[in-house]
Amino acid sequence: MMYRRYRYPSLWLEFDRLQREINRLSEPGAQKRGRGRVSFPAVNIWTNDDSTWVTAEVPGVDPKEIEIAIVGSTLTISGIRIPEESDENSRYHRQERGYGKFSRPIQLPFNVDANKVEANVKDGILSINLPRAEEDKPRKISVRSA
Amino acid sequence: MADEKSLDVQKQEILTGEETERTRECACYVPRTDIFETDQEIVLFADMPGVSSMNLDVTLEKNVLTINGNNEVQIPPGYTLDYQEYEPGDYQRRFTLSEEIDREKIEATMNNGVLRLTLPKAGPAKTRKINVKAG
Numbered sequence: 001m002m003y004r005r006y007r008y009p010s011l012w013l014e015f016d017r018l019q020r021e022i023n024r025l026s027e028p029g030a031q032k033r034g035r036g037r038v039s040f041p042a043v044n045i046w047t048n049d050d051s052t053w054v055t056a057e058v059p060g061v062d063p064k065e066i067e068i069a070i071v072g073s074t075l076t077i078s079g080i081r082i083p084e085e086s087d088e089n090s091r092y093h094r095q096e097r098g099y100g101k102f103s104r105p106i107q108l109p110f111n112v113d114a115n116k117v118e119a120n121v122k123d124g125i126l127s128i129n130l131p132r133a134e135e136d137k138p139r140k141i142s143v144r145s146a
Numbered sequence: 147m148a149d150e151k152s153l154d155v156q157k158q159e160i161l162t163g164e165e166t167e168r169t170r171e172c173a174c175y176v177p178r179t180d181i182f183e184t185d186q187e188i189v190l191f192a193d194m195p196g197v198s199s200m201n202l203d204v205t206l207e208k209n210v211l212t213i214n215g216n217n218e219v220q221i222p223p224g225y226t227l228d229y230q231e232y233e234p235g236d237y238q239r240r241f242t243l244s245e246e247i248d249r250e251k252i253e254a255t256m257n258n259g260v261l262r263l264t265l266p267k268a269g270p271a272k273t274r275k276i277n278v279k280a281g
Contacts, residue, residue: 012197017267027272036242039155040153040154040155041153041155042231042232043154043214043231043232044160044227044229044231044232045227045228045229045230045232046221046222046225046226046228047225047228048224048225053222057155057196057232057259058258058259059193059194059195059258059259059260060191060193060258060259060265061256061258063258065278080217081153084180084191084262086179086182086184086189087184089184090181090182090184090189091182091183091184092181092183093181093182093183093188093257094179094180094181095180096178096179096180097178097179097191097193098152098153098154098178099152100152100153101154102153109182109228121258122198123195123196123197123198123258123259124193124194124195124196124197124258124259125195125196125247125259130226
């Protein structure tokens with residue numbers, strides 16, 4: 001015990017470190033990367049003036065099972081991830097992958113033109129291109145002098 | 147069979163090992179994996195979103211199976227990242243296999259960002275019957 005006191009300036013610092021470690025282990029959502037706990041699928045949103053690009057990690061989800069709905073400026077990604085087939089005699093050594101239904105509404109920065117939305121899945125990454133609605137684009141209004 | 151797990155987005159970052167140093171400047175994750183065993187084979191599923199079959203490397207050396215997947219991160223040109231929940235990265239994981247594996251018949255397929263690896267067991271169970279000839 002004396003040894004530890006010499007190594008750390010204060011015993012309390014050591015307790016703090018331990019506390020942080022316990023917190024980190026007990027909350028799998030609290031992590032360095034990302035912004036805390038989010039629901040499936042995790043999305044990244046890219047934008048420019050004319051459109052939004054939403055990418056999501058959907059490994060193991062059949063593209064046919066993914067549904068994309070747009071209402072105004074809300075995008076909803078929903079679908080199901082079906083477990084892999086295994087026969088009854090198989091024994092699991094490890095099961096870390098999750099399954100089930102998901103539905104995720106995402107608020108976009110502007111209204112989109114639902115007719116021009118394009119989505120594709122490549123290597124388990126869903127990417128959706130959402131062009132901004134024409135009437136939603138900023139318009140330049142010229143000011144006339146009277 | 148174990149209980150069903152719910153969907154989770156959290157990716158576990160790899161711990162810097164003593165033996166390997168990374169030279170690529172991106173995150174590296176431990177892919178989430180299911181492994182099950184039947185009488186004939188061991189089947190492994192690993193979630194590796196963003197990894198195509200071109201960028202996947204699976205090696206079996208002695209009884210250590212190594213999975214390496216490099217992620218080709220595509221940044222849409224002209225866009226800025228406004229909101230980020232996940233960070234693309236590479237995947238690496240190593241397993242020690244206890245069973246003897248028939249190396250010639252290992253099959254690996256990549257489908258929708260999921261690696262499926264079939265490792266057929268080499269048949270030590272197939273005992274050969276030796277006929278004893280009467281002299």
